[in-house]
Amino acid sequence: MPVLKNISFLATCRDEGAQGDLHAIRDAALVWDDSQIIWVGREADLPEVYKEADELDAGGRLVVPGLVDCHTHLAFAGWRAEEFVQRALGESYLEIAESGGGIMRTVRLTREADSQMLLKHCREVLDQMVELGVTAVECKSGYGLDLETELKILSVYRELKDCLPVRLASTYLGAHVVPVEFQDNRSDYLDLVCHEVIPAVAKANLASFCDVFVEESAFSLDEARQVFAAGREHGFRPKVHADQLSSGGGAELAAEVEAVSADHLEYISDAGIEKMAAAGTVAVALPLASLYLNEAPLQVRKLINGGVRVAVATDFNPGSSPSFHLPLGMTLLCISSQMTPAEALKAATIYAAKAMGMDGITGSIEEGKLADFAIIDAPDPDQWLYHFRPNACFGTFVDGRQVWGQGA
Ligand code: NIG
Ligand code: FE
Numbered sequence: 001m002p003v004l005k006n007i008s009f010l011a012t013c014r015d016e017g018a019q020g021d022l023h024a025i026r027d028a029a030l031v032w033d034d035s036q037i038i039w040v041g042r043e044a045d046l047p048e049v050y051k052e053a054d055e056l057d058a059g060g061r062l063v064v065p066g067l068v069d070c071h072t073h074l075a076f077a078g079w080r081a082e083e084f085v086q087r088a089l090g091e092s093y094l095e096i097a098e099s100g101g102g103i104m105r106t107v108r109l110t111r112e113a114d115s116q117m118l119l120k121h122c123r124e125v126l127d128q129m130v131e132l133g134v135t136a137v138e139c140k141s142g143y144g145l146d147l148e149t150e151l152k153i154l155s156v157y158r159e160l161k162d163c164l165p166v167r168l169a170s171t172y173l174g175a176h177v178v179p180v181e182f183q184d185n186r187s188d189y190l191d192l193v194c195h196e197v198i199p200a201v202a203k204a205n206l207a208s209f210c211d212v213f214v215e216e217s218a219f220s221l222d223e224a225r226q227v228f229a230a231g232r233e234h235g236f237r238p239k240v241h242a243d244q245l246s247s248g249g250g251a252e253l254a255a256e257v258e259a260v261s262a263d264h265l266e267y268i269s270d271a272g273i274e275k276m277a278a279a280g281t282v283a284v285a286l287p288l289a290s291l292y293l294n295e296a297p298l299q300v301r302k303l304i305n306g307g308v309r310v311a312v313a314t315d316f317n318p319g320s321s322p323s324f325h326l327p328l329g330m331t332l333l334c335i336s337s338q339m340t341p342a343e344a345l346k347a348a349t350i351y352a353a354k355a356m357g358m359d360g361i362t363g364s365i366e367e368g369k370l371a372d373f374a375i376i377d378a379p380d381p382d383q384w385l386y387h388f389r390p391n392a393c394f395g396t397f398v399d400g401r402q403v404w405g406q407g408a
Contacts (some may be wrong), residue, residue, distance in 0.1 A: 002400070003053040004030045005043055009380040010063045011342075012040065013349040013364045019304050020342040022381070030063065032371035035399035040365055058375050061394055062384060064345060065364050066135025066372035068352035069326050071263050071284050071313035073173075074122050074139040075153045076106050077113035080318045084292075093293050093320065094217055094245065103143070103177050106318055110143040110153070118156045125316070126166055129324055130404050133374030133393035135166060136363075138313070138356040140211055142173030147197050150174055154206035165403040167372070169356045171209040171239060172201050175219050175227045190223055194230035202234035208357060209260065210236040214243075214250040221253050228257045237357065243267040244289075255279035261311065261355035266295050268303075277307035282355040285347065286315040287332040288323050297336035304343070311351040312344060331388045341385040371400035 010028035017023070029043040031050045039050060083096050096102050110118070122139075129137060139157050144150040150172065157170045174193040182189035201207050210231035212224040218241075219227070228238045238257045242250025244264035251272025254262035262268075262276060263284035276283060285298045303310050312329050315321040330344040339347070353363025362372045375395040378384035384392055395405040 001031065001033045001038075001050070001053045002056055003046070003050050004056045004058055004063070006060055007043070007058040007063045008060045010040065010365060011065070011345055011381060012366060013065050013346050014366055015350045015354070015359060015364065019310060019346055019351075020340050022342050022345060028063070030365065030373070032400045035370050037365060037367055037369050037371050039367060059394075060379070062376040062378050062380055063365070064133070064374055064376055064381070065349040066362060066374055066396065066398065067133045067326050067348050068136040068356065068358070068363055069129065069134050069313050069316070069324070070138045070261065070311055070352040070355040071286060071315050072137055072139055072324070073142060073315070073317035074125060074137065075118045075141070075156050076110050076143045076318050077117065077121070078106060078109035078318065079322065080105060083319065084322070087294075097217065102319060104180060106143045107145055107179060111146070111149045115152055115156055118153065119159060122156060122160055123164065125324055126160065126164055129326070130166055130396050131393060132325065132327055132391060133376065133396050134326055135372040135374070135396060135398045136168070136353065136356065136358055137166060138169045138171060138209075140171040140173040141207070142176035142211070145174060145176065145179040147192070147200060150197055151200060151204065151206065154201060155204075158206060165398045165401065167358060167362060167398070169209065169358065170207040171211045172198065172207040172231070172236065173211040173213070174198070175212040175224065177213065177218050186223070190226055193227055198227075198230045198234050198236070202236070207236060209239045211239040211241060213241040214248060214253060215241070215245055216248060217245070221249055224253060225257070239263065239355075243269075243272065251276055254281050260357055263313070263315075264289065265303075266290055266298055268299075273303055273306040273308060281308070282311050282351055283308045284311045284313050284352075284355050285333055285337065286313055286321065287329045287336065288325070289315040289321040290336075291332060292322070293320050297332075300333065300337035300339050309351045309354065310339075310343070310347050311355045312347040313352060313355075327385070327392065328388065331385045334385055341381040344385060345381045371397060373397050377406075
């Protein structure tokens with residue numbers, strides 16, 4: 001039974017109070033037994049019975065719950081650096097997609113890729129995420145769009161779940177865009193998604209969520225309703241790519257279908273905020289995608305004031321967000337969305353865990369939860385996110401086991 005001592009600031013991030021309430025403990029200690037947290041409090045109050053436990057020293061650093069990246073498109077083949085250049089030269093994300101680039105380009109390459117190559121790519125990314133303090137990741141399909149490739153991607157996630165020390169949740173994103181072969185027959189594509197792929201994914205138990213990109217260039221509200229209804233029949237909870245490039249009622253739809261989260265939301269309406277607050281849908285800010293696409297940043301203050309919990313994620317993908325640096329996303333939120341570091345930390349932990357249905361087991365440091373946490377080389381969250389560095393994480397623990405450490 002290990003005890004971690006000499007913690008200058010322990011952010012428990014319990015799901016109580018406001019977005020910025022970290023329920024922090026200064027000069028703290030943390031005890032776990034096997035994979036479970038059994039005591040957390042001030043070191044001075046450590047019960048006698050734990051004084052014999054195996055001692056670890058946090059060196060006067062900050063301890064936070066393991067970071068949760070609740071929105072990624074992890075498995076894909078090929079990068080799209082030329083589109084990054086094209087955008088720099090003035091072409092828009094949508095223009096690039098219309099001329100054969102964008103999501104469909106990645107679909108073509110991912111269909112050709114074999115599972116081993118995808119597995120290797122995902123493994124390399126996940127290993128680096130763990131080094132940043134990330135302990136749970138949501139991964140979407142959506143670069144296959146046909147039955148075979150969607151199953152291939154989701155099977156890669158399942159294989160990773162079994163062999164890596166990081167918690168994964170999988171999401172079927174068949175409704176990412178209408179693939180070219182169905183361009184003139186959208187309803188046939190929706191039939192494929194609803195009547196073939198969703199049942200096959202459910203039968204093989206390969207996903208917990210289904211997601212739809214609700215956008216003029218992707219799927220309409222009514223089409224999304226069809227997909228979510230079919231998903232629900234097979235036990236998938238909805239998540240929504242909403243109001244990313246235009247205001248299209250995606251947030252309102254997320255509330256209507258009781259989605260666990262609505263993500264992006266740069267163009268959310270006031271009605272959308274109200275409905276999400278009433279439904280308890282978590283808003284997922286994706287500041288790296290806003291930055292890469294040079295979109296106005298999400299108006300986080302409006303969401304928080306409207307009673308919506310805000311999470312943050314990377315949206316890691318080869319187009320709109322070719323970065324998996326979640327702490328960078330947190331710092332960006334503080335700078336461009338006027339979020340405090342404390343609010344950004346709760347966004348990347350307990351609220352992100354909620355956005356991927358894992359808040360019962362991870363996302364906060366509390367007795368009874370799994371011992372997923374990170375030691376950060378900073379005295380407190382303000383200093384950490386203000387003084388941005390390539391990697392401030394000093395050690396990452398999953399299930400009470402150290403899975404990464406500086407110098408280890
Ligand atoms: O979340 N918005 C839709 N999908 C991704 C982008 C995917 C891509 O460009 O390949 C996103 O931004
Ligand atoms: Fe996305």
